[in-house]
Amino acid sequence: MVASAHLVERLIRASRERVWAALTDPDLTERYFFGTRVESSFRPGEMYRYVDADDTDVIDGTLETVDAPNRLVMTFRMLFSSELADEPPSRVEWTLSDVGAEPDAVTHVTMRHGDLALSPATWDHVRTGWPIILDSLKSFLESGEPLPEVERTDGPVDAGEIEGNWHRAQGVTANNSVWELLDGRSHTPDDADELLHRAYAAAYHWHRATGATEVNQARASWIVSRAHATLGHGEVALHHAAQSAAHLTRAGDAAADFDQAYVYEARARALACLGRLEEAREVYRRARSVPIADEQDRSIFESDLAAGPWFGLDVDAAS
Known part of the structure; x- marks a missing residue:
């Protein structure tokens, strides 16, 4: 049993509306999420999925809360290996809050990934994956260029x-x-x-x-x-x-x-x-x-x- 959640926070020089669009617009997620597009109606209770360039599902789940441009909560299941797909769904919560106003808007982005106690493989995968994704999001919104493809820099940990x-x-x-x-x-x-x-x-x-x-x-x-x-x-x-x-x-x-x-x-x-x-x-x-x-x-x-x-x-x- 893995006992902790993951919490990643970033300050991004962009408005909440721009950050929200980056989280929910498939053309934008494709840019910083390393070719992965999000597909959903973004209505509470409905499904969403992330798909790769071959239209293969890599993540899916159910939308629990959609409060644009403030809060997005969804269940989360990784699909690109049988070990990950067989684990119970976890829960991802995005929270956006203003730090600065236009023309110098800054958004405090908080991503909390919880309900991982029975999903050790997911826990291990996202512990380094989420910081890379958020850093790529930050780079994309601030400079127009996402991070290049990067590898995980450390090996598996002892859960x-x-x-x-x-x-x-x-x-x-x-x-x-x-x-x-x-x-x-x-x-x-x-x-x-x-x-x-x-x-x-x-x-x-x-x-x-x-x-x-x-x-x-x-x-x-x-x-x-x-x-x-x-x-x-x-x-x-x-x-x-x-x-x-x-x-x-x-x-x-x-x-x-x-x-x-x-x-x-x-x-x-x-x-x-x-x-x-x-x-x-x-x-x-x-x-x-x-x-x-x-x-x-x-x-x-x-x-x-x-x-x-x-x-x-x-x-x-x-x-």
């Missing part, structure tokens, strides 16, 4: 790595969003659901992220444990605290000093949630005793350790 990078970005976003709900508030049922959704989303993406290590897995399990402990789900919190500890053990020397402190904190909080205060007190003390070399890391950890809930555990006495 798995692209997907992994996307998971990594989503993991960071989800993890950071968890902290927005760990602000000491009294959680409503909706808040509680949202907190767990975010925590599990962070763990889900980190388990699939490019370059994810046992340390990342430990931290992902920790955030799930913290979310459950905050909501009073002691048994589940304790389970994920143990998972975090297991990942950290496998990480060995790759773990930071504060990671071990957080593992103890997670177990202590889960035990306190379960009313096992004597055990919680001992583990809390172990969390406090972990040496953290960096002063800022130590300060952040102590702040997190001080934050509730501690379910009746006297943290001052435990210190």
Whole structure:
């Protein structure tokens, strides 16, 4: 599965009307689209096709939105190989907006090609194809001459790595969003659901992220444990605290000093949630005793350790 869309933007020294004409007039598309003509009524709900010099279909789809000269949305299917033709249709959206006025009209052209998650061959083909097409469009409208035929300048990419990078970005976003709900508030049922959704989303993406290590897995399990402990789900919190500890053990020397402190904190909080205060007190003390070399890391950890809930555990006495 390919996880990302393609977004290409250009500033073109031409009016929106001229750019729109270049997108929809077959005599113009033929000039900059390397001999390929678009054929369509350009009415919403109807088909369109791009054909080569031999009148062979190379792209087809259905027009979803036609708002001249502002926005054009269409499904998209490449036909010049069986691998491409067999993939599900994707979706292309053109948006035109004014940047400058006549006589110095400039149009901001945005082309977004999405719905590519199940179409890796299309994804790989258009990732270099669209920038070439838009550069040729820009050259044609500004100088009267399109780009010459050019070859793709790089080889195929590892779609798995692209997907992994996307998971990594989503993991960071989800993890950071968890902290927005760990602000000491009294959680409503909706808040509680949202907190767990975010925590599990962070763990889900980190388990699939490019370059994810046992340390990342430990931290992902920790955030799930913290979310459950905050909501009073002691048994589940304790389970994920143990998972975090297991990942950290496998990480060995790759773990930071504060990671071990957080593992103890997670177990202590889960035990306190379960009313096992004597055990919680001992583990809390172990969390406090972990040496953290960096002063800022130590300060952040102590702040997190001080934050509730501690379910009746006297943290001052435990210190």
